[in-house]
Amino acid sequence: MLPYNYLLCFSCPFSSSKTQMVDLRNSNTVTEFILVGFEKSSPSIQAFLFTLFLALYSLAMAMNGLIIFITWTDSRLNSPMYFFLGHLSFLDVCFITTIIPQMLAHLMIKNHTVSFVSCMTQMYLIFFMGVAECILLAFMGYDRYVAICHPLNYAQIMSRQVCVCLVGTSWTFGLINGIFLEYISFRNPFNRDNHIENFFCEAPIVIALSSGDTQFSMKLIFADAIVVLLSPTVLIVISYVHILASILSRPSSSGRRKTLSTCTSHLTVVIFLYSSAMFSYMNPRSTHGPDKDKPLSLLYSIIIPMCNPIIYSFRNKEMKGAMRRALGRTSLAQAESV
Template sequence: MVDLRNRSTVTEFILVGFEQSSHSTRALLFAVFLALYSLAMAMNGLIIFITWTHPRLNSPMYFFLGHLSFLDVCFITTTTPQMLIHLVVQNHIVSFVSCMTQMYLVFCVGVAECILLAFMAYDRYVAICHPLSYAQIMSWHVCMGLVSTAWFFGLINGILLDYMTFRGPFCRDNHIENFFCEAPIVITLSCGDPQFSLRVIFAEAIVVLLSPMVLVVISYARILASILSRASSSGWGKAFSTCASHLTVVVFFHTSAMFSYMNPRSMHGPDKDKPFSLLYTVITPMCNPIIYSFRNKEMKGAMVRALGRTSLGPDIVFVASSLLEWKLLPPTLAEG
């Protein structure tokens, strides 16, 4: 038992983040993260606008894609603006309530995105392996139900994991060795025994991260089996590269989250936690539009037409067309 007498209760936390970096390094990081955040907001915002307003993109694939971009906007906004502020100011203090709220939003949106990525893989499986029954299987009510399920589990898991993190009193060191309130780090600052909370979060991470990953793997394995059984050998390379492009974000997101929530604390440290935290909170939301959309002909055409109607005129259309023509990633299955 921990003697809590004569121990003050923590009412605020200090996010260490990049505080120990030099002034020039922080200035460089501010410019880089501001550019990444602006790019992610612009690209995801454009995808949300197009998928929800363009009549030619009225299909389950684009319906899910619009919700994925919305989740990415929410996800990157929960951590990056605060990090940008802390890179330019000396005060890195966050209140107890602010830390709890930020952690809840990260859990809620992160869990919802894990589940939605699995549903997107299932949607591609139905479209490719059962094309004649696709409209009946992936009806509007089914799509709404799947998205609602992702949000429901995100909301419920956020409450559970937030409670497990903050259920005990905090009267130890209040320095969080990261740029946002991450659960495993905050739990170790509790006065009581953190092992029970860590075990619950570990078990929850197994269910939340591995279960959708299994569905993704099964869906794409069946997609590959279906394509290889009826395509010529010349199309094998395209089929494998197509699945690889869709799986890239899933692998990035899941592996970085698994490192943060499924590894023993002895394997953690500021130098190891921050890169993985940046990967799934900043880099992945910025890369999702590129991987899932910008190599899609219908999406490219809709983006160029949407930008062409703006007051910036043909110049921005030319720039957008040039950017979208970069051979960054292999084409998607939907491109055909």
């Protein structure tokens, strides 16, 4: 005997189609999201945060812009390390521009709504740039390994074509992975709460607002994070194990210090970025919350992009010299124009 629901579908075709239309219409009732951000703070606190984040954003843009300029124009910085560093700074500029200007606007106005499409676009760009940066940092670790452990063959192994191919691979992987993560985040309908307890559209929070099997989506995010974060981490660890063995085998202590100085900057950036991303995307949903998500989001959305050029500049004599030359040319050009 056929089930009653099955018989009802055939006995009432018009009613069935009408029900399907209602279900389809109600499957995604959320047309916009509300970014809670810092709206619960007092106006004086919001004004202070606006001034602070505007200063940090301006500093991050200026420092990364300077690195992009000098690595692409200074002929003395023509090694693969600076080629990668220029692209890293470009990714940082794109990443923070995707998040911070919107946050600054929401600190000044009361309307914190963003459209569904705008939220999807922002999330895709964050995935795209974030994944590309993680892969690029792994290739930068490999570059350090080749430079220290195979110095005689460094120019052949890390040729210009190879460097372009590695950068293109990081961008391509970010592009494809961003599409995959976007699908995971928005595969379920949204017909419940539309308040995002953060200052931008972040995947774990958005997924929690959707209907359907959110646990499955979070498991897919976790599995993707293993590929994107742990796989490059393994490559970086292997590279630095060989680097450490090569450094310890050298008799000169001055040579060891010089070699280590070129690696500590990269390792510092890797630790900051990878640890914050792992806490955000590889923790169970029960450990998330506004008090934990916002500090982590601030860390990798503005603090790390601001610190990256500072870390590389302060630990590298060639970068300091290139910055002085660039700033000197700028000052001279301004004096001549006056």
